Amino acid sequence: MSALFIAGAGTEIGKTYVTAALARAVRAAGRPVVALKPVASGVPPLTDPDFRTSDTAVLLAAQGLAVTPETVAACTPWRFAAPLSPDLAAAREGRRLALPDLVAWCEGAVAAAPAGAAVLVEGVGGVMSPITPDATGLAWLKALRLPALLVSGSYLGAISHALTAVETLRAHAVTLRAVVVSETPNAPTPPETVAEAVARHAGVRVVCLGRGAAFPAGALDLVVA
Ligand SMILES: Nc1ncnc2c1ncn2[C@@H]1O[C@H](COP(=O)(O)OP(=O)(O)OP(=O)(O)O)[C@@H](O)[C@H]1O
Ligand SMILES: C[C@H](N)[C@H](N)CCCCCC(=O)O
Numbered sequence: 001m002s003a004l005f006i007a008g009a010g011t012e013i014g015k016t017y018v019t020a021a022l023a024r025a026v027r028a029a030g031r032p033v034v035a036l037k038p039v040a041s042g043v044p045p046l047t048d049p050d051f052r053t054s055d056t057a058v059l060l061a062a063q064g065l066a067v068t069p070e071t072v073a074a075c076t077p078w079r080f081a082a083p084l085s086p087d088l089a090a091a092r093e094g095r096r097l098a099l100p101d102l103v104a105w106c107e108g109a110v111a112a113a114p115a116g117a118a119v120l121v122e123g124v125g126g127v128m129s130p131i132t133p134d135a136t137g138l139a140w141l142k143a144l145r146l147p148a149l150l151v152s153g154s155y156l157g158a159i160s161h162a163l164t165a166v167e168t169l170r171a172h173a174v175t176l177r178a179v180v181v182s183e184t185p186n187a188p189t190p191p192e193t194v195a196e197a198v199a200r201h202a203g204v205r206v207v208c209l210g211r212g213a214a215f216p217a218g219a220l221d222l223v224v225a
């Protein structure tokens with residue numbers, strides 16, 4: 001079993017898209033996969049038709065799993081309605097998420113994964129987005145001691161956002177397996193241009209996913225030990 005944390009250079013940048021594409025590629029390679037989105041905000045009720053576009057639903061579909069209360073709870077135990085950082089979204093509901101509880105749940109889920117499985121854990125927002133009132137996604141990632149895959153977009157400004165996130169991860173001794181540039185619509189340059197710049201400045205392997213692209217099978221060994 002190997003586990004990988006999918007972090008973002010920002011929110012709505014392609015983390016779920018990349019995690020789902022990676023999950024499909026792992027399954028296509030004949031390996032079991034578990035894709036988790038432990039904390040999600042902006043989540044409609046399970047009975048709402050819009051739930052089918054939620055991160056949880058997208059990740060369940062990528063695993064070939066139906067959306068049921070049980071599969072949803074096993075993928076995303078902390079779901080909040082407000083499309084805000086989880087600490088704020090939780091407070092809107094009179095709830096409070098504690099980092100130790102989140103870390104313990106993730107460790108349990110990773111340990112319970114089938115033998116030989118690739119476990120993919122999608123974060124929330126960007127690397128430094130608040131998760132609890134006193135912890136960011138970086139603290140969560142460091143507590144899990146997992147390697148990271150960083151997802152970037154290809155919009156104007158994406159290079160700086162990606163390099164800033166890379167520097168932050170490196171400053172905190174987080175193992176960065178690769179950066180994945182997931183194409184942003186209407187970007188001024190092709191995603192390959194952003195990928196080449198990030199690779200050159202950061203000295204890191206970069207994988208490119210065009211719009212609607214599958215995760216390249218040739219890059220699988222890079223991101224899932
Ligand atoms: N390479 C791509 N091809 C097609 N659609 C994409 C691609 N990358 C991202 N998208 C789409 O862009 C939107 C935002 O992507 P996604 O939901 O993966 O972002 P995210 O980083 O997971 O967001 P959040 O921070 O809310 O979890 C989604 O509709 C997603 O399907
Ligand atoms: C609603 C959004 N899609 C995400 N689920 C939450 C993003 C929180 C970002 C917080 C921040 O870094 O400003």
Ligand SMILES: [Mg+2]
Binds near residue numbers: 122
């Ligand atoms: Mg997502």
